Amino acid sequence: MAAYRHNKSKVTIHYKDFYRRRKRRGHILFLLAAIGISCAAVLGTHMLLEPFQTAVPAAASAATPASKNSAVSSSTVDKSSWKLRLVNASHPLPENFTVETSPVGNVRFDIRAAGELQSLLDACSSSGNRLILCSGYRSISKQTTLYQTEIRKVQAQGSSNAAEEAATIVAKPGTSEHNLGLAVDFGCLTDQRCDEAFGDTPEGQWLMNNAYQYGFILRYPKGKESITGIIYEPWHYRYVGKEAAKEIHEKGICLEEYLA
Secondary structure, eight states, rough: HHHHHHHHHHHHHHHHHHHHHHHHHHHHHHHHHHHHHHHHHHHHHHHHHHHHHHHHHHHHHHHHHHHHHHHHHHSSSSSTTTOOOBBBTTOOOOOOOOOOOEETTTTEEETTTTHHHHHHHHHHHTTOEEEEEEEEEOOOOHHHHOOOOOOOOHHHHHSOHHHHHTTTOOOOOSSOHHHTTTEEEEEEEEOOSSSSGGGGGGGHHHHHHHGGTEEESSSSSOOOHHHHHOOOOTTTEEEOOOOHHHHHOOOOOOOOHOOO
16 A cells, blocks of 8 residues: 555656646747747738838939939039130120130131031031031120120110110120130021021021030020020020030030039
8 A cells, every 4th residue: 555655646746747847838839839920920011011111222222323423424524614614794704815716617716625616517517407607706806896886786776775785685895705715606508697596497406406415505595594694595505515515405504503
């Protein structure tokens, strides 16, 4: 009997240990299951949100190169260069200003840009159009004569402020880009009057679409009169260099806006 009780005690202890271990194992399995469920929930949420999470960086990265390139296109141009010298009513040339010019056709042009002007003329001819050079470099004395002539024309029309009105058509001496040697007035066989109609000719249209490739811009665009102070002049082009001309053309701005 004593031996039996002793064995029964051992059996009882054995079962207690068994149930204790089983209980502990149950806790562990429960914890593992809970962890598994949590991981699955997190993974599922991530998979649901992943398209939206990757779309934002993709859009941001797509926008970054554009803004970066835009900054580069401006920063690579030296805006203090001779090509971009601003000449207008508020930025007159000094009285002692001089520039070396060379002949291009029947006009003279800044010697540093004369080759580009000739390339533009050749390209236009190759397209089946023919440009005529009406005016290039003008001395300040020649500009004075033109300005005074325009004043008399405006006065004859009864204007009470002839000098200022004339300045919107012919720049005051020293404030004309022609005095700078980087401006040219174009015409064609059907229009050599330097008027708005030139802009509608095949040559005028060719210039608007292609002049920037040779470093030239339409200097006084339509809609920018309040900024340039000059009427729309589709015949008047200014050399600014290829990089600046491309940016000005693509953005649809005038030189004052570009330099600002």
